C-alpha cells in the first residue's frame with residue numbers, strides 16, 4: 001500500500017488527534033497512525049464488568065463553553081454538548097484532619113482560601129493574580145517567542161518574565177506565603193506534576209492552576225473514550241484517515257517530502273509530518289534523515305523524565321456520597337515532596353478519584369468506581385507482588401474516606417510505569433513527558449528549533465508541556481504552523 005497524503009500525524013493521543021482535526025478542517029489530506037490498538041494515548045478509558053474507568057486522567061480544563069479546547073473542537077465541527085460535565089470543585093484535599101474543597105473557578109478559589117486563611121489574604125491575592133497573568137502570557141505566546149527571544153515585547157515586570165526560569169517555591173516565597181498549611185494547600189496539585197515546589201517550574205504550575213481557574217475543570221460524561229471517538233469520527237468525516245495498531249517504524253526524507261513505513265504493512269508519502277509522541281525516540285529510532293545540528297538532542301536524551309504513577313482501579317458495590325469525586329490525602333503537614341509513592345509508611349500521600357460521585361453512568365446502578373493514584377519515579381519496576389501489596393495498603397488507607405470499601409470490591413486491577421509505557425510508549429511511563437522543571441521549556445524550545453525541515457513536534461514533550469489542555473493546544477499550534485497560519489489567540 002502506498003498512501004499519498006498532505007500530512008501524517010505520528011501518534012493518536014490528544015495532541016495528534018487535535019492536530020489532525022485542525023489539518024482536516026483546513027482541507028488537508030491527513031493520516032493519523034497510532035501504535036496502540038486503542039486511540040487517545042493517555043486520554044483513554046477501559047471497561048470491565050459494567051464499570052468504565054478513565055485510565056489515568058482525572059480532570060480536564062478548557063472544555064466548558066467558550067474554553068479553548070471546546071472552541072478547537074467546535075471549529076472542527078464536533079458538537080461537545082452532552083459530552084462535557086462541568087465540575088464546580090476541581091479537587092479536594094485531606095490535610096491531616098482538615099478537608100478543603102478547592103473550587104475550580106479562580107475568584108471562588110480565592111474567596112474560599114481567604115476565608116480559610118484570613119491572615120494570608122494578601123499573599124493569596126498576589127499569588128492568584130500573578131499565576132493568572134503568567135498563564136495568560138504563556139498560553140497566548142509560543143515557545144519560540146517566549147523563550148527564544150527573551151520574552152520580547154513583554155514588560156520586564158510581568159510575572160511571566162520574572163517566573164520564566166524559576167521554581168514554584170521561589171514564587172510562593174515572592175508572594176509572601178507564610179502559613180505552612182496554606183503552602184501545602186497551594187502545592188497539592190503538584191502531586192500531578194511529579195515533584196515538590198523546589199524542583200517544579202513556576203510556569204508549569206501556572207499552566208495547571210491558571211487553566212483551571214480561567215477555564216474550569218471538566219470530565220467527559222460516560223468516559224474519555226467518548227471524546228476520542230467523537231474526534232476520530234470528525235476527522236474521518238472530513239476525509240482523514242485514522243489507523244490504530246500501526247507503529248510508525250521509519251520516516252525518511254524523499255523528494256522534498258517524506259516516506260513513512262508503518263507496521264503492519266503500510267507505506268505513506270506525505271509532504272509534512274507531525275510527530276505527536278516522544279521526539280527523542282522519534283529522532284533516535286524512527287528518523288532516517290540527517291540528525292539535527294546543535295546539542296538539543298543530546299541534552300534531551302540526558303534530561304530527566306517526569307514521574308509516573310502506580311494506579312489501582314476498583315469496581316465497588318455501594319456508593320460513597322460523602323466522599324469528594326477527586327481528592328488528595330496529605331498526612332504530613334510539611335510534606336510537599338511528591339516524588340515517590342507514600343502509600344506505605346507513616347505519612348501517606350496519594351490521590352483518589354470516585355468519578356461515579358459526579359457521573360453515576362460509569363458504574364452499574366448503586367455501584368462506584370474508585371481509582372487510587374500514587375506517584376512513583378518514571379521507569380520504577382513494580383512487579384506484580386509489589387503492586388498487590390500497594391493495592392492492599394491502598395485499601396487500608398481508603399477505609400477512612402470510603403468506609404467499608406475493602407469488603408465491597410467486586411473487581412480490581414493495578415497498573416504501574418511499565419503499563420503506561422506499553423500503551424503509550426512514553427519512556428518509563430512518564431506522565432508528562434520531560435520533567436516539569438524550569439529548564440524543560442528551553443529544552444523543548446531548542447528541540448523544536450532543531451526539528452528537520454517539514455517536521456513539527458507536538459504533545460506533552462513539547463510546547464507548554466504536560467496535561468491534556470496543554471498537549472491539545474500544542475497539537476493545534478503545530479497544525480496551524482504546518483498550515484502556515486499563526487496559532488490564534490487561545
Ligand SMILES: Cc1cc2nc3c(=O)[nH]c(=O)nc-3n(C[C@H](O)[C@H](O)[C@H](O)COP(=O)(O)OP(=O)(O)OC[C@H]3O[C@@H](n4cnc5c(N)ncnc54)[C@H](O)[C@@H]3O)c2cc1C
Pocket residue numbers: 010011012013014015016033034035036039040041042043056057058059060061192246247248249276277278286309373420423424425426430431432458459460461465466467468469471
Ligand atoms: C496517571 C496520570 C494522570 C494524569 N492526570 C491528568 C489530569 O487529571 N489532567 C490532565 O490534564 N492531564 C493529566 N495527565 C497528563 C495527560 O494525560 C498527558 O499530558 C496528555 O494526555 C499527553 O497527551 P499527548 O497526546 O501529548 O501524549 P500521549 O497521550 O502519550 O500520546 C502519544 C501517542 O503516540 C503514540 N505513539 C508513540 N510512538 C508511536 C509510533 N512510533 N507510532 C505510532 N504511534 C506512536 C502512543 O501510543 C500514544 O498514543 C495525567 C497523566 C497520567 C499518566
